[in-house]
Amino acid sequence: AAADGIVKAAEDLAREQGLNVTEAADRARATTQYTAQLVDTANGLLVAGYVRGEDEKPPGFVGRSPLSPIEDFPDIAMGIQPATKDRKSAYSPDAAGMKPLFHNFQSAKPVHKDDYKQAIKQSAQLASLSGAIYQDTLSECHKIGQALVANGTSADVAWMVTDSVGYEDDYREERIPQKSEATREPVLVRTITIRGYDASDETVDRELLLYRICEGEKVPLGNSGILVHKGLLLIAEELYSDVITYIDFAAPTHKLVLNGHSVGGSLSVLLMMLLVDRRGVDYVKENFLRIFTFGSPPISISPDVAEDSKKNSDASDAMRCPTLEAIGLESDFVYQYVQPWDPVVRLFSDIDPCYPLLEDIGDDGVTLYASGPSRALRPITRAIIESWEGWPRFRDGFREKSNQGYTGVGIQHLLLPEPTRYLTDRLVSVNIAIPPVYSVVQLNSREILPALKETFPLDEFSISFVPSALRSFIHHFYPAYTSPFVDYANDKNPIPQDIEVASPPIADAETRTNGAKRSGNVFKWPILGGAVVNNK
Numbered sequence: 001a002a003a004d005g006i007v008k009a010a011e012d013l014a015r016e017q018g019l020n021v022t023e024a025a026d027r028a029r030a031t032t033q034y035t036a037q038l039v040d041t042a043n044g045l046l047v048a049g050y051v052r053g054e055d056e057k058p059p060g061f062v063g064r065s066p067l068s069p070i071e072d073f074p075d076i077a078m079g080i081q082p083a084t085k086d087r088k089s090a091y092s093p094d095a096a097g098m099k100p101l102f103h104n105f106q107s108a109k110p111v112h113k114d115d116y117k118q119a120i121k122q123s124a125q126l127a128s129l130s131g132a133i134y135q136d137t138l139s140e141c142h143k144i145g146q147a148l149v150a151n152g153t154s155a156d157v158a159w160m161v162t163d164s165v166g167y168e169d170d171y172r173e174e175r176i177p178q179k180s181e182a183t184r185e186p187v188l189v190r191t192i193t194i195r196g197y198d199a200s201d202e203t204v205d206r207e208l209l210l211y212r213i214c215e216g217e218k219v220p221l222g223n224s225g226i227l228v229h230k231g232l233l234l235i236a237e238e239l240y241s242d243v244i245t246y247i248d249f250a251a252p253t254h255k256l257v258l259n260g261h262s263v264g265g266s267l268s269v270l271l272m273m274l275l276v277d278r279r280g281v282d283y284v285k286e287n288f289l290r291i292f293t294f295g296s297p298p299i300s301i302s303p304d305v306a307e308d309s310k311k312n313s314d315a316s317d318a319m320r321c322p323t324l325e326a327i328g329l330e331s332d333f334v335y336q337y338v339q340p341w342d343p344v345v346r347l348f349s350d351i352d353p354c355y356p357l358l359e360d361i362g363d364d365g366v367t368l369y370a371s372g373p374s375r376a377l378r379p380i381t382r383a384i385i386e387s388w389e390g391w392p393r394f395r396d397g398f399r400e401k402s403n404q405g406y407t408g409v410g411i412q413h414l415l416l417p418e419p420t421r422y423l424t425d426r427l428v429s430v431n432i433a434i435p436p437v438y439s440v441v442q443l444n445s446r447e448i449l450p451a452l453k454e455t456f457p458l459d460e461f462s463i464s465f466v467p468s469a470l471r472s473f474i475h476h477f478y479p480a481y482t483s484p485f486v487d488y489a490n491d492k493n494p495i496p497q498d499i500e501v502a503s504p505p506i507a508d509a510e511t512r513t514n515g516a517k518r519s520g521n522v523f524k525w526p527i528l529g530g531a532v533v534n535n536k
Contacts, residue, residue: 017168040099042427045419047098050441051108101422102163105451107318108442109415118290119413120440122170123335124489126191126292126507130261131478133195146191150246155212155238156204157267158195161246167253170291175510188254189289192243194271196262196295196478207390213263214394216348217401218301220279221270224327225303229271229348229406232263232299236270240278243271245286258291261478262344265293269300269334269409273327281328291410293336294481297347298406298449302326323409331444334410335487338448339434341425341475347407351449353458408445415485416441426456430467434480437488 102108111119125144130173132140133151141148141162151160167188197213199206215231237280247256258268268291276284302322321331338345342355388394417435425431443451458472475481 002492005202005324013027029429031406041101042050044099044103045101045423048100048103049419050416052103052122060313080242086463101416101455102441102443102451104454105443105447106444107447108395108451111442111443118169118171118205119335119442121412122166123292123337123439124486126257126259127294127337127481127485129162129191129193130259130264130294131294131482131527132266133158133193134198134261134478149190153204155204156209156238157235157264158198158201158204159239159243159264160193161243162192162193165189165252168289171255171257188251190246190250190254191257191259192246192268194239194258194260196260196264211390211394211397214398214402216299216404216406218404221273221300224273224277225302226273226323227328228273229266229299229404230401232266233270236267236274239267239271240274247275256288258288259293260296261294261481262296262476264374265296265336266299269296270292272334273300276327276329284329288333290332291334293334293410294478295339295344295476296336297340297344298349298408299407300409301404308407319411319442319444321408321410323407323445332411335413336408336410336445336448337413337415337481338452339415339475339480340452341458341471342480343458343472344476346449346452346458348402348404349449350405351453351458408448410445411444412443412448414441414443414448414451415488430471432467432471432474434475434484437484440488 049422100108124332128144129141129146132144132146137160138148141160146162146164149161149163151158153159165186167184168187169184171189197206197209198204212231212235216229218227219230219233220226221233250256258272260266260268272288272291275288300323303326319331321334324331324333344350346355413439417425417437418438421431421435421438443488458468
């Protein structure tokens, strides 16, 4: 408001002198509003966190909260007397204008690994398995306690079958906490892992596979009413024919899991849908524990999108997945994991960052338009296009068939960095390195894409700049979903460090003295990362 007042005063003064600065004033207002929004985002994230915990306390981060060492930090930061054993905290992030980053998304909630072992510990092992298929498969499987049963290639997509010994309640949420590991009944777990697109594999027809991946028009799946990705469904049907033997001839005590990275995860979901269509939902419920996907693009859409949108406001069932519901499965039957800067998880959707780039190509199908932002990848893009004979066919197919508005499936898990890393990546500069996983936040399948669009924006032009393009590649490759997540699950996160936080001007002297160690007009708080900005 103060900034707007300054702009208005300058505009009035210019008008008195006969100058027309309306356009400049409008730009100044837009700039100040944008800056204010960024300040509010930074304040909200650093004080209120990514999401508010289920117990209504200030933010619930996974594992260790940055606020946990001093529980009444938000009270002190807001100038409110800290809570005592006789008095509850008066802290209200909303009243103070400090909202968590995902406050616009009602399904967003923290995943506490003590409460949801299968969402962190077990899922991290499946992430390792989804990466093993890109590497020396046998040795990598042995490292994580998996015995290789079979492997093969179907429709130019590699897959493998592994066996391990585990516990059913490590995969399902119906856990029995009073049972120790020694008294639980172990089961044989057979996992079918499907690989994503591997450009380094010369044994498959990579160009044909790429065409199929981009052949994204909607086709019906059986009688479910669900519409799915045509090209990947064709691949899934070939996969089904080749792996069904390893499903049918599993031991009676076996339980089954489907798993995959990138389009391998999407194919795992389609394979599950084919099993429901051909064997029935009861067969799938009885024999399969869960499907795990990592960095996978959406490839389906539920029967009634408009009705699903209305149901999204029903807080009593915030995590429901209309697609799984349509085929009779619970919403948590699929667990998907997402690196938030990964562009592949946005393909074929309403926020696909790649599809609009095709419109930057001239009528001859090769020359890039000169208009638009200066982009460092233009010469590279043109060189690739001119040297690839199949480009016209690929371009036309992708342009016509890939903008499909598909949505996610199952419970979505965002692998989030430490808050100050998020702020520097978004507001300061692009760091292409994969950060440690600091927090895991769950969202439903209807809110994951809008949440990414709002909090981790990838403009269609931004991925043409070299740093953003490199980050896009690096944050999608399988290592982005293995080591950081495994380290997080094994509690190898960075240790919180003291940071300096500007003294809140509204806090009284007693509150400040009781709440933190004073050093001039700065206080030190045991929070991981950077400073909390006080919005004066």
